[in-house]
Amino acid sequence: MVKIGIITGSTRQGRVNTQVAEWVKSIADKRTDAEYELVDIKDYNLPPFNEPVPAIMSQDYQAPEAKVWSKKIDELDGFVFITPEYNKAITSSLKDAIDYLYPEWNNKAAGIVGYGSTLGVTAANNLRLALSVPKVAVVGTQPGLSLFTDFQDMSVFNPAPYHEATINTMLDEVVTWSTALKTVREKTAVEV
Template sequence: MLKIGIITGSTRDSRVNKQVAEWVKGIADKRTDAQFELVDIKDYNLPRYNESVPAVFTKDYQTPEAKPWSEKIDSLDGFVFVLAEYNKGITSGLKDAIDYLYQEWNNKAAGIVSYGSTLGVSAANELRLILSVPKVATVGTHVGMSLFTDFEEMSKFNPAPFHEDTVGKLLDEVIDWSTALKTLRVKEEVLV
């Protein structure tokens, strides 16, 4: 069965990001076509990215925190990133978490759930570009939520009901694409 990680995109103490990620997981857990896991980047305590270039390609990490992060991402077949938009971009914590790895991301699919004053659209577009380098295919359906209408006082998550249908479509695509890309990863393992 496919394993899909729902990855938080913020490490701030005052974040609302985890509320959104837990909501996505609650919707995902109603499905039977994949296993879903909340992957909180804050739990991995990754320091600012400072690895050598060869480590990214050889998985010979000098940073001790990178090894459990590597193992977690390697064990997953696809992802749903939950993004908070900061200054029209993704958070530095998420960028560092992505940069620590390369092979572990390869030939996997991802969906994006974002929020911000303008639905997190700029951050979602930035993440699509970033994920293209380690060969993560991002699906077309995007869930964008507003700090003004989907949160109470910008701190308590209270999504509009119609978002649940869009999350369902996003999960359909992530599962379909993850299934297809898994065959490519299996083929590559056989060739090695």
């Protein structure tokens, strides 16, 4: 069985990101096709990315927080990123969390749930691009939530019921791709 991490994309005070992540986890918990875990990037206390060399060149992380983050991402087979849209992009904390690592992301699958005034579409597309370099395969179904219709006063998450079907479709794809890519990682490990 594959392990899927539902990763928060914001660390700011008063964030609604955890409400969305917990909702996705509640839908995932009704399923029996994978192990699902909420992974809050705020818990890892990652400093702004400032390693002496990029992770693609060395996994000798200087920041002790990066070592703990590396272990967590390495043990997961796939991801669901919950990303708000800030100025038409992902948050700097999410970008830093991605940039700290490289091989830990390789040959894994991800789904993206975006939210914002325009459904988080631009941030989700920005995240797709950021994940392409560390070789994360992003699935096609991309749920988008509106700050105007899926949140009360832009602060209390209250999603429209039809979103659950889209979340399940995305989870189907993430589990299928994560399962397939696990065999790729296993084959690569044997060859090395």
